[in-house]
Amino acid sequence: MLENLLENENYKYEIYDKFTCVQNIDRIKFYKNELKNPKINLLSAGYHLDKNTQEKTGGIFFFQINSEHKLIPLNEENIFLDYGILDIKFSKENNLIFTANSDYSYTIFDLIKNSRNKIYLYNTEEKELKNKITNDVIELSNSEEKIFFGTNDGSIYIHDLENQKNILTINKAHEYGIWSIKLLDEENIIITGGEDAKIKLWDIRTKPTQENKLNDKSYQSSINYIDILKCDLSKNTLITGSYDEKIIFFDIRYFPKELASVKTEHSTWDIKQTSLGNKNLLFMASIYEGFNIWEIDNEKKYEMKHLMRLPVTKDKDIFHKTIVYGVDIKNDTNNNNNVDILSCSFYDNLMMYWNYSSI
Numbered sequence: 001m002l003e004n005l006l007e008n009e010n011y012k013y014e015i016y017d018k019f020t021c022v023q024n025i026d027r028i029k030f031y032k033n034e035l036k037n038p039k040i041n042l043l044s045a046g047y048h049l050d051k052n053t054q055e056k057t058g059g060i061f062f063f064q065i066n067s068e069h070k071l072i073p074l075n076e077e078n079i080f081l082d083y084g085i086l087d088i089k090f091s092k093e094n095n096l097i098f099t100a101n102s103d104y105s106y107t108i109f110d111l112i113k114n115s116r117n118k119i120y121l122y123n124t125e126e127k128e129l130k131n132k133i134t135n136d137v138i139e140l141s142n143s144e145e146k147i148f149f150g151t152n153d154g155s156i157y158i159h160d161l162e163n164q165k166n167i168l169t170i171n172k173a174h175e176y177g178i179w180s181i182k183l184l185d186e187e188n189i190i191i192t193g194g195e196d197a198k199i200k201l202w203d204i205r206t207k208p209t210q211e212n213k214l215n216d217k218s219y220q221s222s223i224n225y226i227d228i229l230k231c232d233l234s235k236n237t238l239i240t241g242s243y244d245e246k247i248i249f250f251d252i253r254y255f256p257k258e259l260a261s262v263k264t265e266h267s268t269w270d271i272k273q274t275s276l277g278n279k280n281l282l283f284m285a286s287i288y289e290g291f292n293i294w295e296i297d298n299e300k301k302y303e304m305k306h307l308m309r310l311p312v313t314k315d316k317d318i319f320h321k322t323i324v325y326g327v328d329i330k331n332d333t334n335n336n337n338n339v340d341i342l343s344c345s346f347y348d349n350l351m352m353y354w355n356y357s358s359i
Helices: 127-132
Strands: 011-020 025-030 042-049 056-065 071-073 079-081 085-090 096-101 105-110 115-120 135-140 146-151 156-160 165-170 178-183 189-194 198-203 215-218 223-228 237-242 246-251 258-263 270-276 279-285 291-296 304-310 324-332 335-345 350-358
Touching: 011 071, 011 304, 025 085, 025 335, 025 350, 042 085, 056 085, 056 096, 096 135, 105 135, 135 178, 146 178, 146 189, 189 223, 189 237, 198 223, 223 270, 237 270, 270 324, 270 335, 270 350, 279 324, 279 335, 279 350
Parallel strands: 025 324, 085 135, 178 223
Antiparallel strands: 011 350, 025 042, 042 056, 056 071, 056 079, 085 096, 096 105, 105 115, 135 146, 146 156, 156 165, 178 189, 189 198, 198 215, 223 237, 237 246, 246 258, 270 279, 279 291, 291 304, 324 335, 335 350
16 A cells, blocks of 8 residues: 655655646646747646537636746636547647547647647548547657557557648557557657557558567556656666556667566556756656656666655545546756646546645
8 A cells, every 4th residue: 555655855845726627637738838828838638528428528728827826717718629638749839739539530729820620530421430439649750740649449540740641550559549659769660558558669661560560568457658768868768657557667779678667556647757956756647546756766777766645535625536647847947956747637627736846
């Protein structure tokens, strides 16, 4: 059983503000675009399923953070949708927002032109198919020429953004839904993690199929998070998080051989990495186990120390009361010992804005 780790001799936390949104929230992001509205400091993405009608709705909700660290809703900016949002990415200039949608599509929102363009992953007139397949995860190439999608039926779609057309489909890349996608070079090598408990490596230049993937690795539970380990300057180390309470490290050059595996005693849905002072920290949205923070040793970079846990507390109005899905962080540019954090929990629609700093 995890202890409620709220105090640490080297770090302290402060909850700035909380806000209950009008929809279930699964993504929350710091945001800035002076051309759109300099007051917008964060946005959240919503997904709601009506249990009676099975209709899915969603929205994008905008907020200002004032000088007193309070969340001010900008209701005039909100966008309500007749489909839910499951993932969200920004363009480099933050003028475009890309959303993965609950109806087999993605949408490009141009906040400067106040326009939107919705594109289905594959041309189909079958309403039943559109309602059944969801687009669960997005990855945007650094050049912003391609956009990659993973769906709940285990397929990978790659679209050319200039023409907004599908250029490659890997049908049934995973047996079940795809929860994570990471590009390992600019355009060609991708790695995916799925609900089928597998991590798979693909070279899209070969027009891959399930049969000719580069490599794969099987585990006991779904792979929800994949990224490059930020504190490894060589950029060769992968870090993955899974539902069965493990953080696993790989060297990309020798995948799928493991470098190390750490038992966390909590699931991982999403992670944000940063340096705080001279320490490397992982901020984790941990679903049913609330929110967790871990420290990675700089010299022994696969050794981890559990620093803090904000548990799900249904009977106390302190932290999140339901599953924690979303996390984002922003370092203080004037103080590298200080980081602001956004977290959100789904069924109670709660957004939390708080701070973590080294003492």
